[in-house]
Amino acid sequence: MSSCAEVSAPEPVFAEPWHAQVFALTVHLNEAGRFSWADWVQRFSATLKRHGLNRDLDGGEDYFRAWLETLESYLAEDGAVAPAEAEQMRKRWEEAYLTTPHGAPVHLPE
Amino acid sequence: MPHDLPDHPHAHLPPDPALRVKALETILTAKGLVDPAALEEIIDTYQNRIGPQNGARVVARAWRDPAFKAALLADADPVLAELGYYGRQGEHMVVVENTPQRHNMIVCTLCSCYPWPLLGIPPGWYKSDAYRARAVREPRKVLAEFGVALPPETAVRVWDSTAEVRYLVLPMRPKGTEGLDEAALAALVSRDSMIGTALPAAPGQAQP
Known part of the structure:
Protein backbone atom coordinates (compact mmCIF):
# COMPACT_ATOMS: atom_id res chain seq x y z
CA MET A 1 0.00 0.00 0.00
CA SER A 2 1.23 3.45 -0.82
CA SER A 3 2.03 5.89 1.92
CA CYS A 4 0.97 9.49 2.26
CA ALA A 5 4.37 10.48 0.89
CA GLU A 6 2.91 10.44 -2.59
CA VAL A 7 0.35 13.13 -1.83
CA SER A 8 0.92 15.74 -4.49
CA ALA A 9 -0.71 18.85 -5.88
CA PRO A 10 -3.86 17.94 -7.78
CA GLU A 11 -3.52 17.92 -11.55
CA PRO A 12 -5.10 20.97 -13.10
CA VAL A 13 -8.37 20.21 -14.85
CA PHE A 14 -7.10 21.93 -18.00
CA ALA A 15 -3.35 22.17 -18.54
CA GLU A 16 -3.64 25.24 -20.78
CA PRO A 17 -6.27 27.99 -20.92
CA TRP A 18 -6.95 27.26 -24.58
CA HIS A 19 -7.79 23.65 -23.74
CA ALA A 20 -10.58 24.97 -21.52
CA GLN A 21 -11.69 27.44 -24.19
CA VAL A 22 -11.93 24.94 -27.03
CA PHE A 23 -13.71 22.52 -24.72
CA ALA A 24 -16.24 25.15 -23.62
CA LEU A 25 -16.80 26.33 -27.18
CA THR A 26 -17.65 22.80 -28.28
CA VAL A 27 -19.93 22.05 -25.33
CA HIS A 28 -21.69 25.37 -25.84
CA LEU A 29 -22.25 24.77 -29.57
CA ASN A 30 -23.62 21.33 -28.78
CA GLU A 31 -25.96 22.70 -26.12
CA ALA A 32 -27.12 25.39 -28.52
CA GLY A 33 -28.11 22.61 -30.92
CA ARG A 34 -25.40 23.15 -33.54
CA PHE A 35 -24.56 19.43 -33.52
CA SER A 36 -25.37 16.33 -31.54
CA TRP A 37 -22.82 14.96 -29.13
CA ALA A 38 -22.91 11.59 -30.88
CA ASP A 39 -21.92 13.33 -34.10
CA TRP A 40 -19.13 15.15 -32.36
CA VAL A 41 -17.78 11.96 -30.80
CA GLN A 42 -17.78 10.22 -34.16
CA ARG A 43 -15.78 13.00 -35.82
CA PHE A 44 -13.42 13.50 -32.92
CA SER A 45 -12.78 9.79 -32.71
CA ALA A 46 -11.91 9.75 -36.43
CA THR A 47 -9.42 12.61 -35.95
CA LEU A 48 -7.80 10.87 -32.99
CA LYS A 49 -7.50 7.68 -34.97
CA ARG A 50 -5.86 9.51 -37.87
CA HIS A 51 -3.42 11.34 -35.58
CA GLY A 52 -2.61 8.16 -33.71
CA LEU A 53 -1.62 6.17 -36.80
CA ASN A 54 2.03 7.17 -36.67
CA ARG A 55 2.55 7.62 -32.96
CA ASP A 56 0.88 7.13 -29.60
CA LEU A 57 -1.12 10.12 -28.45
CA ASP A 58 -0.43 10.98 -24.82
CA GLY A 59 -3.86 12.43 -24.08
CA GLY A 60 -2.52 15.91 -23.29
CA GLU A 61 -1.65 18.65 -25.77
CA ASP A 62 -2.06 16.30 -28.75
CA TYR A 63 -5.57 15.45 -27.57
CA PHE A 64 -6.70 19.05 -27.59
CA ARG A 65 -4.96 19.73 -30.91
CA ALA A 66 -7.05 16.92 -32.38
CA TRP A 67 -10.10 18.41 -30.66
CA LEU A 68 -9.45 21.84 -32.21
CA GLU A 69 -8.85 20.39 -35.66
CA THR A 70 -12.15 18.51 -35.42
CA LEU A 71 -14.03 21.62 -34.39
CA GLU A 72 -12.47 23.71 -37.16
CA SER A 73 -13.35 21.19 -39.83
CA TYR A 74 -16.85 20.76 -38.42
CA LEU A 75 -17.52 24.49 -38.52
CA ALA A 76 -16.00 24.77 -41.98
CA GLU A 77 -18.22 22.00 -43.23
CA ASP A 78 -21.45 23.36 -41.81
CA GLY A 79 -20.64 26.82 -43.10
CA ALA A 80 -20.39 28.60 -39.74
CA VAL A 81 -16.69 29.49 -40.08
CA ALA A 82 -14.87 29.15 -43.39
CA PRO A 83 -11.18 28.19 -43.09
CA ALA A 84 -10.03 31.42 -44.77
CA GLU A 85 -12.14 33.44 -42.36
CA ALA A 86 -10.65 31.62 -39.39
CA GLU A 87 -7.11 32.10 -40.67
CA GLN A 88 -7.68 35.80 -41.27
CA MET A 89 -9.02 36.24 -37.75
CA ARG A 90 -6.10 34.27 -36.30
CA LYS A 91 -3.71 36.65 -38.04
CA ARG A 92 -5.56 39.65 -36.67
CA TRP A 93 -5.19 38.27 -33.15
CA GLU A 94 -1.52 37.54 -33.71
CA GLU A 95 -1.02 41.08 -34.95
CA ALA A 96 -2.89 42.44 -31.93
CA TYR A 97 -0.61 40.55 -29.53
CA LEU A 98 2.52 41.69 -31.35
CA THR A 99 1.49 45.34 -31.30
CA THR A 100 0.08 45.55 -27.77
CA PRO A 101 2.55 46.74 -25.14
CA HIS A 102 3.45 44.09 -22.59
CA GLY A 103 1.06 44.12 -19.66
CA ALA A 104 -1.76 45.89 -21.47
CA PRO A 105 -4.97 44.02 -22.28
CA VAL A 106 -5.01 42.71 -25.85
CA HIS A 107 -7.91 43.76 -28.07
CA LEU A 108 -8.52 43.41 -31.76
CA PRO A 109 -7.96 46.69 -33.60
CA GLU A 110 -11.24 48.26 -34.68
CA MET B 1 14.07 36.83 -23.67
CA ASN B 48 -14.34 24.61 -10.07
CA ARG B 49 -17.70 23.04 -9.43
CA ILE B 50 -17.77 19.60 -11.01
CA GLY B 51 -15.25 17.00 -10.02
CA PRO B 52 -14.74 13.57 -8.45
CA GLN B 53 -16.19 14.87 -5.17
CA ASN B 54 -19.62 14.49 -6.82
CA GLY B 55 -19.06 10.84 -7.65
CA ALA B 56 -17.54 10.20 -4.21
CA ARG B 57 -20.68 11.56 -2.55
CA VAL B 58 -22.82 9.18 -4.62
CA VAL B 59 -20.60 6.20 -3.77
CA ALA B 60 -20.58 7.02 -0.05
CA ARG B 61 -24.33 7.31 -0.01
CA ALA B 62 -24.72 4.01 -1.84
CA TRP B 63 -22.49 2.33 0.74
CA ARG B 64 -24.69 3.56 3.59
CA ASP B 65 -28.15 3.39 2.06
CA PRO B 66 -29.20 0.04 0.52
CA ALA B 67 -32.38 1.44 -1.06
CA PHE B 68 -30.42 4.25 -2.69
CA LYS B 69 -27.86 1.76 -3.95
CA ALA B 70 -30.51 -0.55 -5.39
CA ALA B 71 -32.16 2.35 -7.22
CA LEU B 72 -28.80 3.62 -8.46
CA LEU B 73 -27.81 0.25 -9.90
CA ALA B 74 -31.24 -0.34 -11.41
CA ASP B 75 -31.55 3.01 -13.20
CA ALA B 76 -29.00 5.67 -12.32
CA ASP B 77 -30.36 8.60 -14.34
CA PRO B 78 -33.37 9.57 -12.18
CA VAL B 79 -31.43 9.00 -8.96
CA LEU B 80 -28.55 11.19 -10.12
CA ALA B 81 -30.85 13.83 -11.59
CA GLU B 82 -32.44 14.22 -8.19
CA LEU B 83 -29.00 15.04 -6.79
CA GLY B 84 -28.46 17.55 -9.58
CA TYR B 85 -26.02 15.38 -11.52
CA TYR B 86 -27.23 14.98 -15.05
CA GLY B 87 -25.44 14.69 -18.37
CA ARG B 88 -25.54 17.94 -20.28
CA GLN B 89 -25.01 16.01 -23.48
CA GLY B 90 -28.06 13.88 -22.84
CA GLU B 91 -26.10 10.75 -22.11
CA HIS B 92 -27.20 7.92 -19.84
CA MET B 93 -25.31 6.99 -16.74
CA VAL B 94 -24.82 3.39 -15.73
CA VAL B 95 -23.32 2.48 -12.36
CA VAL B 96 -21.48 -0.84 -12.22
CA GLU B 97 -20.79 -2.47 -8.88
CA ASN B 98 -17.55 -4.11 -7.87
CA THR B 99 -17.94 -7.39 -6.02
CA PRO B 100 -15.50 -10.05 -4.85
CA GLN B 101 -16.37 -11.88 -8.08
CA ARG B 102 -16.09 -8.95 -10.47
CA HIS B 103 -13.97 -5.82 -10.74
CA ASN B 104 -15.17 -3.17 -13.18
CA MET B 105 -13.08 -0.71 -15.10
CA ILE B 106 -14.11 2.01 -17.56
CA VAL B 107 -12.49 3.20 -20.76
CA CYS B 108 -13.51 4.99 -23.93
CA THR B 109 -11.92 3.40 -26.96
CA LEU B 110 -13.59 5.97 -29.26
CA CYS B 111 -12.14 9.09 -27.68
CA SER B 112 -12.70 10.08 -24.07
CA CYS B 113 -16.35 9.65 -23.13
CA TYR B 114 -16.47 9.99 -19.38
CA PRO B 115 -19.06 10.65 -16.66
CA TRP B 116 -18.43 14.41 -16.56
CA PRO B 117 -21.20 15.29 -14.07
CA LEU B 118 -19.77 12.84 -11.54
CA LEU B 119 -16.03 12.97 -12.18
CA GLY B 120 -15.35 16.21 -14.07
CA ILE B 121 -12.81 16.30 -16.88
CA PRO B 122 -10.83 13.07 -17.39
CA PRO B 123 -7.14 12.93 -16.51
CA GLY B 124 -4.58 12.87 -19.33
CA TRP B 125 -3.90 9.15 -19.04
CA TYR B 126 -7.57 8.31 -19.57
CA LYS B 127 -7.34 10.09 -22.93
CA SER B 128 -4.04 8.50 -23.96
CA ASP B 129 -3.80 5.94 -26.74
CA ALA B 130 -1.92 3.66 -24.36
CA TYR B 131 -4.76 3.39 -21.85
CA ARG B 132 -7.52 3.37 -24.45
CA ALA B 133 -5.95 0.51 -26.37
CA ARG B 134 -4.62 -1.54 -23.49
CA ALA B 135 -7.49 -1.35 -21.00
CA VAL B 136 -9.50 -3.63 -23.25
CA ARG B 137 -6.67 -5.88 -24.38
CA GLU B 138 -4.84 -6.46 -21.13
CA PRO B 139 -6.84 -4.99 -18.25
CA ARG B 140 -5.04 -6.95 -15.53
CA LYS B 141 -1.68 -5.70 -16.69
CA VAL B 142 -2.95 -2.13 -16.78
CA LEU B 143 -4.41 -2.56 -13.30
CA ALA B 144 -1.10 -3.89 -12.05
CA GLU B 145 0.63 -0.78 -13.38
CA PHE B 146 -1.84 1.29 -11.38
CA GLY B 147 -0.86 -0.76 -8.34
CA VAL B 148 -4.07 -2.79 -8.22
CA ALA B 149 -3.59 -6.51 -7.67
CA LEU B 150 -6.81 -8.50 -7.68
CA PRO B 151 -7.26 -12.02 -6.37
CA PRO B 152 -7.26 -14.54 -9.21
CA GLU B 153 -10.92 -15.41 -8.60
CA THR B 154 -11.99 -11.83 -9.32
CA ALA B 155 -12.90 -11.37 -12.97
CA VAL B 156 -12.25 -8.03 -14.67
CA ARG B 157 -15.00 -6.48 -16.74
CA VAL B 158 -14.13 -3.50 -18.95
CA TRP B 159 -16.92 -1.12 -19.95
CA ASP B 160 -16.43 0.88 -23.13
CA SER B 161 -18.11 4.28 -22.83
CA THR B 162 -19.82 5.96 -25.76
CA ALA B 163 -21.47 9.27 -26.53
CA GLU B 164 -24.71 7.79 -25.24
CA VAL B 165 -23.68 5.72 -22.22
CA ARG B 166 -21.19 6.66 -19.50
CA TYR B 167 -20.20 4.36 -16.68
CA LEU B 168 -19.24 4.89 -13.07
CA VAL B 169 -17.67 2.17 -10.96
CA LEU B 170 -19.15 1.63 -7.52
CA PRO B 171 -16.14 0.31 -5.59
CA MET B 172 -16.43 -2.14 -2.72
CA ARG B 173 -16.73 -0.53 0.69
CA PRO B 174 -13.44 -0.93 2.54
CA LYS B 175 -13.39 -3.01 5.71
CA GLY B 176 -13.41 -1.20 9.03
CA THR B 177 -15.61 1.66 7.86
CA GLU B 178 -18.79 0.63 9.64
CA GLY B 179 -19.01 3.64 11.92
CA LEU B 180 -18.12 6.28 9.34
CA ASP B 181 -20.53 8.94 8.18
CA GLU B 182 -21.09 9.89 4.55
CA ALA B 183 -18.46 12.63 4.45
CA ALA B 184 -15.80 10.40 6.00
CA LEU B 185 -16.66 7.62 3.55
CA ALA B 186 -16.58 9.99 0.58
CA ALA B 187 -13.06 11.02 1.56
CA LEU B 188 -11.93 7.43 0.92
CA VAL B 189 -13.25 7.42 -2.64
CA SER B 190 -10.70 8.60 -5.18
CA ARG B 191 -11.40 9.50 -8.78
CA ASP B 192 -9.45 6.48 -9.98
CA SER B 193 -11.44 4.12 -7.77
CA MET B 194 -14.56 5.22 -9.65
CA ILE B 195 -12.82 4.62 -13.01
CA GLY B 196 -11.78 1.24 -11.69
CA THR B 197 -8.02 1.80 -11.83
CA ALA B 198 -7.68 2.03 -8.05
CA LEU B 199 -9.34 0.73 -4.92
CA PRO B 200 -10.79 3.02 -2.25
CA ALA B 201 -8.41 3.98 0.54
CA ALA B 202 -8.59 2.16 3.86
CA PRO B 203 -9.82 4.27 6.77
CA GLY B 204 -7.06 6.45 8.18
CA GLN B 205 -5.10 6.32 4.96
CA ALA B 206 -4.43 9.53 3.11
CA GLN B 207 -5.96 9.89 -0.33
CA PRO B 208 -3.35 10.11 -3.03
Missing part, protein backbone atom coordinates in the same frame (compact mmCIF):
# COMPACT_ATOMS: atom_id res chain seq x y z
CA PRO B 2 11.72 35.99 -20.80
CA HIS B 3 8.34 37.51 -21.45
CA ASP B 4 7.96 39.08 -18.05
CA LEU B 5 10.80 41.56 -18.38
CA PRO B 6 9.35 45.05 -18.01
CA ASP B 7 11.06 46.24 -21.16
CA HIS B 8 9.66 43.44 -23.25
CA PRO B 9 8.17 45.23 -26.26
CA HIS B 10 4.85 43.42 -26.70
CA ALA B 11 2.32 41.13 -25.08
CA HIS B 12 3.28 37.48 -24.76
CA LEU B 13 2.11 35.76 -27.96
CA PRO B 14 -0.02 32.71 -27.14
CA PRO B 15 0.71 29.45 -29.00
CA ASP B 16 -0.81 28.93 -32.43
CA PRO B 17 -3.74 26.72 -31.34
CA ALA B 18 -4.70 29.28 -28.70
CA LEU B 19 -4.91 31.96 -31.40
CA ARG B 20 -7.00 29.64 -33.58
CA VAL B 21 -9.45 29.06 -30.72
CA LYS B 22 -9.66 32.81 -30.11
CA ALA B 23 -10.35 33.29 -33.81
CA LEU B 24 -13.24 30.79 -33.76
CA GLU B 25 -14.65 32.35 -30.62
CA THR B 26 -14.49 35.89 -32.05
CA ILE B 27 -16.16 34.89 -35.32
CA LEU B 28 -18.88 32.78 -33.70
CA THR B 29 -19.62 35.50 -31.15
CA ALA B 30 -19.88 38.13 -33.90
CA LYS B 31 -22.32 35.87 -35.74
CA GLY B 32 -24.41 35.43 -32.61
CA LEU B 33 -23.75 31.68 -32.50
CA VAL B 34 -21.86 31.81 -29.22
CA ASP B 35 -22.47 33.67 -25.98
CA PRO B 36 -19.18 34.50 -24.22
CA ALA B 37 -20.91 34.46 -20.83
CA ALA B 38 -22.04 30.88 -21.47
CA LEU B 39 -18.45 29.92 -22.29
CA GLU B 40 -17.28 31.41 -19.00
CA GLU B 41 -19.98 29.51 -17.17
CA ILE B 42 -18.96 26.21 -18.76
CA ILE B 43 -15.30 26.72 -17.93
CA ASP B 44 -16.11 27.74 -14.37
CA THR B 45 -18.38 24.73 -13.92
CA TYR B 46 -15.82 22.18 -15.06
CA GLN B 47 -12.84 23.91 -13.47
